[in-house]
Amino acid sequence: MENALMIQGEKELSIEQVRYQVGKIQELMNSIMKKDEHYGVIPGCEKPSLYKAGAEKLGFTFRLIPKYDIKRTDLPNNHREYEITCSLYHQVTSVFVGQGVGSASTMESKHRYRHEKNEEETEKMVPSGYWELNKTDFRAAQKLLGGNGFRPKKRYGRWMIVRTSSGEKIENPDIADCYNTVLKMAKKRAHVDAMITACAASDIFTQDIEDFPSMESESSGKKEPEQPSDKNTDNTVAHSIREYYEHAVIGLGTLLDGKQIDQDGYDVELFELKRILKADDKELMRKEYLRLKKKYTDHLPNDPKIETAETIWELCIKKIDQMFNENLVDEVNLNNKIEHLQPKKGNNVELKSRLENLEAEYKKLKKMKVDASEFDGDGIPF
Incomplete structure (x- = not known):
């Protein structure tokens, strides 16, 4: 069978065909989709929430093409609301297979208000x-x-x-900055809703995560448990x-x-x-x-006119951070360098020497990265 929703015209699907389609979604979820990328699990909720990336994977698998009908409503004080209907069509046959709706507005509190x-x-x-x-x-x-x-x-x-x-709490003075955000959010909500409906997947996935109560609230009423100390990676x-x-x-x-x-x-x-x-x-x-x-973390005090041990220490830390931020050293090397620098804290002479060494090391690593980039076209991977 091809990877597409069963299109049978006026004929009903057999039990075997329904079982196959449900199995295909479960196989996709277990083999291809990744937790927190394509779907997520909310504590206290039995079913995972489908994300935008997951909805796109379902559409790609079952060859469903979305078409959007967008309705914009202008509200007072330059606010806007977008209501979007997403219709899904089979890529090969152009048969209509399902529809979903979604809306978003700059009147939603996260867009409407700002705290001074x-x-x-x-x-x-x-x-x-x-x-x-x-x-x-x-x-x-x-x-x-x-x-x-x-x-x-x-x-x-x-x-x-x-x-x-x-x-x-004040009205957002730059509400126009949110227009594109709410448009994309409404589109995503409609797409996710349409995909769950068309694939009959509401028994596997629940509603989009943004439709849950505010994440600021305690949904379960329980205090978040302390996380146990795990392996330090x-x-x-x-x-x-x-x-x-x-x-x-x-x-x-x-x-x-x-x-x-x-x-x-x-x-x-x-x-x-x-x-x-x-x-x-x-x-x-x-x-x-x-x-x-x-x-x-790449902005630290830098005043070469003041050569106190404290300032030179800050310059050393800044140079180490610069290596890390430019992907010249990894997290382990970053912490090792800071650890080795610790005994020299307060010693102006030793810190100056260490700063010179760090400058030389930075130039060397930078050159190696440039050379590697010219060799393979990709540079050093992050």
């Missing part, structure tokens, strides 16, 4: 030990800054400690999934403050972190944390 961010200057510099400690023990590093609500921010070329707090202290989440969120805030991402990008990244937290997938959360960490 209040910042209070402490006039204190970020301790040099923070950057190293932050790589292995987030909670201890946070205490160096002053605890919850305190974080680093670059002021006039120096990293200073600021105290942040959420202000009043990245030479750092084994964090709980909650610690990785909190660490990643602070990184997102730093990216937003530095205008490396806009508010819309921040919301998308934050939603993904909440999804992973809800799915209770610690390993995936750790990978997301490391991905974000590469983006926001």
